[in-house]
Amino acid sequence: MSNFAATITIIIVVVGAIGLILKKNLLMKLLSLSIVNTATILFFVLVVYRPGDRAPIGPETVSQYADPLPQALVLTSIVINFGVLALSLLFTMVLVKRYHTLDLGKIEKFVKEEFEEEKS
Amino acid sequence: MIGLLAGVTSYIFAGILSLLFSRYRYWFSLLGWLGASSGLAWSVILFRDSGPVISSLGSWGKLGIDIKIDETTLLFASLVVALNLFTLLYLRGRREGTFYALYNFLLTSVYSVAFAHDLFNLYVTIEFMSLVAILLIGYERKAYQIYAGAKYLLISSLAMSLYLIGLGLVYRVGGYLRIGELARSLEGNTGFSLTLGLGLMVAGLAVKGGIFLFSMWLPDAHSYSETVVSALLSGMAIKSGLIGIIRLSELVDWGQLLLVLGAVTGIMGALFALMSDRPKKVLAYSTISQVGYILLGIGTGTSAGILAASLHLLFHGLFKALLFLSVGAAGVGGKDISGAEDLSLPFTSKAGLLVGSLSIMAIPPFNKYFSKALLAEQVNQEWVWLVMLAMGLGTAMYTLKLNWALIVESRTEEFSKNDPSVGAFTVAVALSGFVAWVMLGTTNTVHLFALNHLAVYISIPLVGGLVLLGFGKRFSELSPPSFPFKLDNAMISLFFGFVLIEIILLIV
Amino acid sequence: MEMDNFSFSVKKTFTVIIVSLFGGLTISAVFLGRSPDTARIGRLYLERGFELENISNTVFGVYGMFRFYDTLLELMIFSTAVLGITIFSDLEPSTRTRGEQMIESHVVTASASFLYPIMAVFGLYLAFSAHLGPGGGFAAGVIGGSGILFLALSKGAEEMGRRFNEHTMKRVEYIALVFAMLAMVLGILFPKLIFEDLQGIGVIIVVNMAIGLKVFIGTWAILHFFVKHRGEV
Numbered sequence: 001m002s003n004f005a006a007t008i009t010i011i012i013v014v015v016g017a018i019g020l021i022l023k024k025n026l027l028m029k030l031l032s033l034s035i036v037n038t039a040t041i042l043f044f045v046l047v048v049y050r051p052g053d054r055a056p057i058g059p060e061t062v063s064q065y066a067d068p069l070p071q072a073l074v075l076t077s078i079v080i081n082f083g084v085l086a087l088s089l090l091f092t093m094v095l096v097k098r099y100h101t102l103d104l105g106k107i108e109k110f111v112k113e114e115f116e117e118e119k120s
Numbered sequence: 121m122i123g124l125l126a127g128v129t130s131y132i133f134a135g136i137l138s139l140l141f142s143r144y145r146y147w148f149s150l151l152g153w154l155g156a157s158s159g160l161a162w163s164v165i166l167f168r169d170s171g172p173v174i175s176s177l178g179s180w181g182k183l184g185i186d187i188k189i190d191e192t193t194l195l196f197a198s199l200v201v202a203l204n205l206f207t208l209l210y211l212r213g214r215r216e217g218t219f220y221a222l223y224n225f226l227l228t229s230v231y232s233v234a235f236a237h238d239l240f241n242l243y244v245t246i247e248f249m250s251l252v253a254i255l256l257i258g259y260e261r262k263a264y265q266i267y268a269g270a271k272y273l274l275i276s277s278l279a280m281s282l283y284l285i286g287l288g289l290v291y292r293v294g295g296y297l298r299i300g301e302l303a304r305s306l307e308g309n310t311g312f313s314l315t316l317g318l319g320l321m322v323a324g325l326a327v328k329g330g331i332f333l334f335s336m337w338l339p340d341a342h343s344y345s346e347t348v349v350s351a352l353l354s355g356m357a358i359k360s361g362l363i364g365i366i367r368l369s370e371l372v373d374w375g376q377l378l379l380v381l382g383a384v385t386g387i388m389g390a391l392f393a394l395m396s397d398r399p400k401k402v403l404a405y406s407t408i409s410q411v412g413y414i415l416l417g418i419g420t421g422t423s424a425g426i427l428a429a430s431l432h433l434l435f436h437g438l439f440k441a442l443l444f445l446s447v448g449a450a451g452v453g454g455k456d457i458s459g460a461e462d463l464s465l466p467f468t469s470k471a472g473l474l475v476g477s478l479s480i481m482a483i484p485p486f487n488k489y490f491s492k493a494l495l496a497e498q499v500n501q502e503w504v505w506l507v508m509l510a511m512g513l514g515t516a517m518y519t520l521k522l523n524w525a526l527i528v529e530s531r532t533e534e535f536s537k538n539d540p541s542v543g544a545f546t547v548a549v550a551l552s553g554f555v556a557w558v559m560l561g562t563t564n565t566v567h568l569f570a571l572n573h574l575a576v577y578i579s580i581p582l583v584g585g586l587v588l589l590g591f592g593k594r595f596s597e598l599s600p601p602s603f604p605f606k607l608d609n610a611m612i613s614l615f616f617g618f619v620l621i622e623i624i625l626l627i628v
Numbered sequence: 629m630e631m632d633n634f635s636f637s638v639k640k641t642f643t644v645i646i647v648s649l650f651g652g653l654t655i656s657a658v659f660l661g662r663s664p665d666t667a668r669i670g671r672l673y674l675e676r677g678f679e680l681e682n683i684s685n686t687v688f689g690v691y692g693m694f695r696f697y698d699t700l701l702e703l704m705i706f707s708t709a710v711l712g713i714t715i716f717s718d719l720e721p722s723t724r725t726r727g728e729q730m731i732e733s734h735v736v737t738a739s740a741s742f743l744y745p746i747m748a749v750f751g752l753y754l755a756f757s758a759h760l761g762p763g764g765g766f767a768a769g770v771i772g773g774s775g776i777l778f779l780a781l782s783k784g785a786e787e788m789g790r791r792f793n794e795h796t797m798k799r800v801e802y803i804a805l806v807f808a809m810l811a812m813v814l815g816i817l818f819p820k821l822i823f824e825d826l827q828g829i830g831v832i833i834v835v836n837m838a839i840g841l842k843v844f845i846g847t848w849a850i851l852h853f854f855v856k857h858r859g860e861v
Contacts, residue, residue, distance in 0.1 A: 006658045013281070014651035020278065021611045021643045026270075033277055040281040044288040047658065048670075056674060056686040057761060065686075067670030068677065070291070072690035073240050076702045077284060079766055080247050083709035084277045086850050087251065090716055091258060091270040093857060097719070098263045107267065108606060115264045115344070119398070119454035121816070129813055132704065136802050139711075178819045182669070183676055183694040218715050225708055232701070244701045251705055255712045285654060292661055295668040305668070313661030316653055608639070615646045622653055 002049045009046060012039035026092050026102045030085070037081040041074050121175050123163030124187055127197070127231045130155025135224035142217025149208055149220050156231060157201045163189050174237060174300050186298040188237035192366055192430040196234040196359060199437040200227060203355050206548070207348050209541035210445055219259060226252045226352060233360040239287055239297045239321075242364050243280065246328055250276045253357050257345040268340040271607050275337050278611060279327035282618065286320025289313050303371050315625050318372050322365060323618040329361025330411045332385040333617035336610035339392070339600075342404035347448025350400060354407045355441035359433050362414050366426060369418055377624045378419030383507040386412020390514025392600040394521070400453040402522055403443055405600070406480070410436045412511060416504060417495050425498040431556065432491035439479040439488065442542075442549045446472030449539040452526065458596060460525035466537040470527050472546040477519045479549060481581050482512065484574055487549065490556035493573055509580070516584030521592065683759045683832075692758065692832060693815070700812045703839060706766075707805055710846035713853050714798070721857065740782035747775035755840040756833055765836040769843025777851045785855040797845050804842040811835045 016039060019032035053066035096102060099110050134152025138145035166173060167189050176184040204227055229249035236242045250272065258269035293314050296302040306314065326334035338358070342350050365378070389409030393402050414436070417429025446469040447453045455463055465473075479486040482493075492512075499505055588595075603609055673694070677686035683693075691699050751772035754763035780788040811831065814821075 003658055007655050010285075010651050010654050010658070013285070013654075014647050017278065017611075017615070017647050017650075018643060020274070021608050021647070022640060029274065033274060036278060036281050040284050044284055047288040048292050056677070057684055065674050068673050068686040068690050069297070069670050070288070071687045072695065073698075075687075075691055075764070075766065076240075076244060076698055079702050080244070080251075080280075080705050081277075083251055083705050084273065086709045087254065087712050088270060088273050088277075089854065090713060091254075091266050091273065093854075093860075094258075094261065094266050094716065094719070095263065095270065097860065098266075104607060111264045111267045112602075114262075118262075119456075125813060125816065129809060132809060133806070136806060140799065140802055177697050178694070178816045180694050180819065182672060185695055185697050218711065221711060222708075225704065228704070229701075240695075241698055241701075244698050244705070248701055248705050248708070251708050251712075255708065255715070259715075261716075289654075289657055289661060295670070297669065301669075311661065313657040316657035320654070612639070612643055612646060615643075615650050619646060619649050619653075 002046050002051060005049075006043055006046045009039045009043040012036075013043070024104050026095070026104055026107070029104070030088050030092060033088070034081075034085060037077075037084070041077060041081070044074055044077075045070050121177060121187065123159040123166065123189065123197075124177075124232065124235045126159030126162065127156040128228055130159070131224045131228040131231060135221040135228070138217045138220040138224065142220075145217045145220040146208075146211075146213040149224060152224055152227070153201065153204050153208060156197075156204065156227070160194070160197050160201050163197065164194055167194060182298075182301070185241050186237040186300060187235040188300075189235065191427055192363065192433075193234045195430045195434040196356075196363055197231060199356055199359070199434045200231050200234065202548070203352060203437060203441050206441070206445070206541065206545045207352060209544065210449070210539070211348060212541065222252055222256050222259070223352075226256065226357065230356050230360055233363050236363075237299050237367065239290070239299065239302070241297075242367065243283060243287065246325070246360050246364060247280055249357055249360050250280075250328060253341075253353055256349045256352070257341050259349065260346055262344070264340075264344045268337070268344045271610070272337045272341045274607065275610055275614065276327055279324040279334070279614065281324075282320045283324030286317040286324065289317030290321065293317070299367055299370055306371055312626075314372075316622065318368065319618065319621045319625055321368060322377075323614065323621055325361040325364040325368070326381070326617065327361070327614060328358065329365060330358040330385075330408050331361075331381055331415065331617075332388045332408055332412075333613050333620070335408065336605045336613055338408060339401060339404045339605060342407060343398065343400040343453075347444055347453060350404075350448070350453075351441040351444035354404065354444060355437040358407065358411070359437060362411065362418075362429075362433060365415075366418055366429065369421070369426070373421060374419060375625070376419075376628050377621060378415045379501070379504055380624055381621075382412045382415030382419055383504070384412075385409070385415060386507065386511040387514065390511055390518065393518040394514060394595050395598040395600045397456050397458055397596065397599065398454055399447045399457060399522060399526065400444070401600075402518055403440065403447070406515070406518065407436075407440060409511065409515065410440070410480070413492065413495060413508075416499070416508065417491075420495075420498040420500075422498055425495065428491050428495040428498060431494065432488070435479065435487040435491050435552065435556075438549050438552055439476045442472050442545050443476040443480070445545060446470075446476065446542050447526070449542050450533070450537075452530075457522065457525035460529040461531075463526070464531040464533045465526060466533040466539065467535070468538045468540070468543040468546065470532065472542045472549075473523060473526055475546045475550045477523050479553075481516050481519055482577050483581065484577060485553050487553040487556055489577060490553065490560060493577070494560070512577075512580045513584050513587070516581040517588050517595075520581065520585050520588055521595075685759055685761055685763075687762075688758050688764060692764070692835075693819075696812055696815055700808060703805065703808055703842065706843060706846055707801075710801075710849050713850050717849075717853055719857070721860065736778070737782040740779050744775050744779050747771055747778070751775065751840065751844070755836045758836050759832055765839025766843050768836070768840035769845075770847050772840070772844040773847025773851060776848050777855065780852065780855060785852060789852055789856070792848070797849070801842050801845040804838040804845075807838040808835060808842070811838070 016032045016035035023029050048067050048070050056065045056068040130152045134148045137148045172190040174188045178184045229245050233245045254269040254273045258266045294302045294306045330338050342354050386409050389405050393405035396402050413432050414429045417425050450465040450469040452463050479488045482488045677689040683689050751768040755768035758764040
């Protein structure tokens with residue numbers, strides 16, 4: 001059962017990755033990246049999950065507890081993704097303030113021109 | 121354990137204090153260096169007394185996080201400490217408190233990567249490294265720097281997602297995160313799930329480690345950022361991904377995978393370096409090319425091969441940082457070298473370029489000769505031999521091209537422009553070859569200095585020079601293609617590379 | 629132009645094929661792998677975690693005690709993100725803006741003043757009780773920080789920005805970080821003393837409060853930065 005759930009998260013990763021590559025709008029790219037990261041976190045928890053696991057809180061006489069390790073690790077990677085999102089939004093903002101566009105193709109063209117101009 | 125804690129805490133404190141009291145930022149950074157180098161000294165003594173050690177942080181035993189002290193750890197940590205010293209001397213109190221904070225945080229992360237022996241700890245430290253690195257890349261707020269940083273951030277975040285997916289698969293099969301225990305639990309297991317998980321993890325680390333097809337963000341990021349940052353990134357930051365691959369190779373026998381990746385990386389990097397015409401771009405592509413040697417070393421699978429890879433990791437860090445700093449101190453990093461008559465370099469920069477180039481071409485008493493010769497001893501397949509020859513030839517050609525323009529054609533600046541820190545670094549790099557000599561012992565080195573070895577290593581640059589004389593014009597007309605290095609295409613090539621890895625792992 | 633369209637469709641096809649190949653391989657690995665049972669180290673964590681008298685949340689035991697080094701590096705990553713935002717905080721506001729400066733909503737204005745104290749108390753509760761149930765310093769800090777954002781939306785971001793002295797906030801933030809660092813070093817060097825002889829709880833709560841304070845200030849710094857620059861093109 002959890003295998004099917006993990007499959008769905010991988011499909012979300014694939015969709016997010018295709019969006020990350022093909023969308024031309026930088027903000028859409030960040031949104032796709034966010035989807036990929038979140039789906040990855042979900043995958044990490046689901047892939048070791050067994051149906052019927054209880055939350056590992058409190059010593060009770062229940063036979064089946066979930067593995068606490070992935071849940072603890074996922075907390076770390078959620079914070080890391082928060083940091084990545086904040087910084088990528090910041091960089092996008094600086095680029096938009098400079099060029100007044102979100103289109104990556106245009107930004108790449110402007111950046112190249114500016115570099116050539118400055119260094120020649 | 122003390123070694124790690126001393127380094128990490130003193131670097132973090134140096135960073136925080138230089139934010140809070142930015143007047144004394146330089147002195148705090150020096151204190152941080154002192155703490156880290158004493159931590160390293162402690163680890164060296166520990167290693168000398170009792171050999172490779174794996175210990176757990178805290179007294180939690182199996183439940184804690186493992187750290188390992190072996191040759192790789194020590195060589196990488198000494199690279200961190202050495203680059204820290206020389207870049208600090210180069211900075212001489214320039215830049216503001218926030219820059220020093222980021223600088224010390226970068227050192228924290230790479231210093232802790234050196235000791236990491238736990239798969240999740242590797243993830244956290246490497247992610248820390250890349251977040252600090254992108255802030256340093258974009259520090260001067262030029263638009264092209266911001267773009268290069270954003271590209272690095274997006275690709276590396278995607279890559280670390282792949283790493284995490286792979287980690288989930290490996291953890292489900294193996295049941296541990298500490299590499300030592302995991303290796304025991306995975307012994308003899310060659311299931312599809314495991315192979316795929318490890319392939320995903322290698323793909324993730326390859327993006328950080330400067331491997332061709334994966335690290336297409338690298339040339340822009342390393343050539344657009346300012347000099348000290350380029351030196352630190354090329355010298356040590358990308359090595360953290362390679363350290364990760366060295367640690368993973370304790371788990372699995374890669375077969376031909378790393379040899380193929382190393383060959384592709386080495387040759388393509390050298391080819392692009394030969395085609396580009398700005399010193400920093402040449403050096404950035406050359407970093408990709410040199411990573412090829414390290415991969416070949418890990419790919420041989422023997423412990424001596426891994427020692428050669430670690431030695432090369434140290435030496436490449438030293439001479440690449442020297443080359444970046446000498447180009448940057450003269451302010452010619454972004455200039456076109458086809459018009460080198462108009463450029464002028466101070467004497468120290470020229471000396472640094474010369475010593476760095478002799479090292480990168482593996483001319484005998486200089487440092488890279490030892491690692492490359494040690495690596496060549498371990499290679500037992502003919503095609504890898506030929507690849508190494510081709511890589512050596514390519515390296516010699518782009519180095520000679522760079523040197524001809526920057527040392528011979530350009531003018532020499534007046535004496536006052538000389539940079540004493542670059543001079544000191546030059547002397548240190550020139551002497552580091554002798555350190556390797558001492559370390560490898562007399563029996564090994566007598567063997568390495570045999571006549572046939574010397575003949576090969578000296579004739580490669582000669583042949584390279586001749587080819588350059590013949591076809592030099594042809595090469596300078598070309599320029600490296602830009603489309604594989606665009607953001608979208610770099611991400612496509614990441615997935616393409618992953619599928620390639622799986623094909624090699626599963627079929628070959 | 630036609631050439632561009634052509635190359636884009638090639639790129640599209642290639643991307644879909646390659647990424648789907650990645651997905652297919654990974655999905656088959658999920659199904660071909662061993663069906664999950666609690667991994668060996670996970671079982672050890674459960675056994676050892678339940679032995680600790682005062683800590684009933686095993687997940688907290690993992691990230692707050694056994695693997696606290698990771699958590700500290702995670703805190704450093706968060707601080708780096710905040711530092712990045714503060715480095716760029718002197719960006720000039722752009723002259724070109726789009727849309728409304730502030731969306732006035734009576735619901736937000738009316739509810740903020742009495743919802744914020746509840747959020748603050750909830751954040752404090754999470755920081756205090758992480759060892760007993762779900763919670764922890766990070767969650768507490770983020771809840772507190774977004775509560776302030778809520779308040780800022782009703783009172784105006786500039787007003788809230790003035791109320792929090794940036795300089796003092798920065799000092800407090802880094803002192804909290806130093807505190808967490810020291811706790812880590814002591815916890816690694818003398819784990820018996822910290823976590824068992826002192827019964828652990830006092831230390832754990834103080835460390836959680838420090839992390840919570842740091843994350844609270846950091847979250848506010850990040851959110852305030854983006855609220856300040858909203859609507860710029």
